[in-house]
Amino acid sequence: MFQSPFSIGIFKRAIDRKLVSVNTHNIRDYTHDRHHTVDDYAYGGGAGMILKPEPIFEAVESIKSDICSKEGAGVLPIILLTPQGRRFTQQIAQELSRYRHMILICGHYEGVDERVRQHLVTDEISIGDYVLSGGELAAMVVVDAVVRLLPGVLGSEASLLDDSHTAGLLEYPQYTRPAAYRGWSVPQVLLSGNHAQIANWRREQAIRRTLGHRPELLDKANLSLEEKQLVDRWKQS
Ligand code: SAH
Numbered sequence: 001m002f003q004s005p006f007s008i009g010i011f012k013r014a015i016d017r018k019l020v021s022v023n024t025h026n027i028r029d030y031t032h033d034r035h036h037t038v039d040d041y042a043y044g045g046g047a048g049m050i051l052k053p054e055p056i057f058e059a060v061e062s063i064k065s066d067i068c069s070k071e072g073a074g075v076l077p078i079i080l081l082t083p084q085g086r087r088f089t090q091q092i093a094q095e096l097s098r099y100r101h102m103i104l105i106c107g108h109y110e111g112v113d114e115r116v117r118q119h120l121v122t123d124e125i126s127i128g129d130y131v132l133s134g135g136e137l138a139a140m141v142v143v144d145a146v147v148r149l150l151p152g153v154l155g156s157e158a159s160l161l162d163d164s165h166t167a168g169l170l171e172y173p174q175y176t177r178p179a180a181y182r183g184w185s186v187p188q189v190l191l192s193g194n195h196a197q198i199a200n201w202r203r204e205q206a207i208r209r210t211l212g213h214r215p216e217l218l219d220k221a222n223l224s225l226e227e228k229q230l231v232d233r234w235k236q237s
Contacts, residue, residue, distance in 0.1 A: 001136050005144070014153045022143060025063060027055040039109055048110030056116050060103055067101050077102045078122045080112065081135035081142070085124030090165035092125065093145040104142060106135025162202075168221035170213060172205040207231060 002024045005011060014020045028036040031054075039049035060078055067076060077099055086092070096102060105112070105121065117124065127138045148154055164170040175186040189201045210217050211231055218231060 002140065005140050010148060010153060011144070014147055014150070017152070019150055019152050020147050023063075025059055027051070027059045030055040030058040030062065042110065046110075050110050051107060051112040051116075053113040053115045056105060056112065057120055060105065060120055063103055071100065074100060076122075078105070078120060079103065079142070080105045080107070080117055080121040080124045081127070081138040082107060082111070082117075082124050083126045083129070083131050085126040087129070088125050088127045088142060088145070090145070090163075093142070093149060096142070096146045097149040102146075104135075104139040106139050108134045162206075165217075168217060169206040170210045170217070172202040172209065203227075204230070208234065211235070 002022070006015060006022055015022065027038050031037055037052070038055050039051050042048065042050050064076060064078075077096065079096075079102060081104060105116070125138075125142060127141045132138060149160065151157070154160065160166060162171055175190060179186050179191060187201070189197050192198070207218070207221075207223065207227055207230070210221065211234055223231065
């Protein structure tokens with residue numbers, strides 16, 4: 001499941017250039033019974049299987065001690081993917097991009113034994129208010145968002161600054177060639193070559209778009225007084 005996303009595009013380049021490494025571990029390898037049992041029925045009854053604590057603890061402890069023996073003990077986030085965690089945002093991606101390592105735990109079935117959450121993990125992340133069948137896609141979402149922030153991974157770091165959710169605004173509209181398509185023209189200002197005017201137009205469009213799609217984001221965006229007045233005028237019209 002993890003192979004194809006990590007074997008193409010930006011990811012593959014980042015891995016090939018040793019800017020990042022992603023290792024997947026199967027908790028079945030940390031079981032001791034013949035059937036490699038990783039799940040069991042829920043105490044108290046109810047439908048669905050629960051991931052047992054032992055293989056998860058043993059897997060994480062073994063991976064952790066590998067990392068520590070090579071690199072010494074540092075802060076190592078151990079993150080459980082769960083719909084009950086704090087909701088993943090660009091800000092959390094930025095925060096995680098500062099760690100040298102992180103361990104992500106993917107649940108499955110009905111979830112994981114509560115003792116994993118209580119005594120092993122240091123953080124719980126949800127990628128949104130919906131329920132997936134497993135934590136794998138959620139883990140890939142987190143890893144993708146974090147890896148593209150690492151120095152050298154994207155061609156141009158400058159392109160990160162304007163990304164939606166980075167400066168608290170959604171990104172301005174983007175166009176490429178042709179200048180006219182089916183009679184729909186690219187805004188004239190973008191063809192003008194006037195960089196100051198283009199920057200102004202983009203800023204204004206980013207604010208307008210944020211107001212249209214996600215007005216609640218504007219409360220936290222760093223708007224100048226004039227921009228705030230502009231927003232008030234837009235709201236009234
Ligand atoms: N019964 C659990 C949900 C289990 S879903 C509950 O109600 O909380 C199975 C697994 O998928 C979870 O253990 C978790 O690892 C993963 N998962 C599901 N939805 C997710 C979400 N929104 N974000 C992150 N992980 C999620």
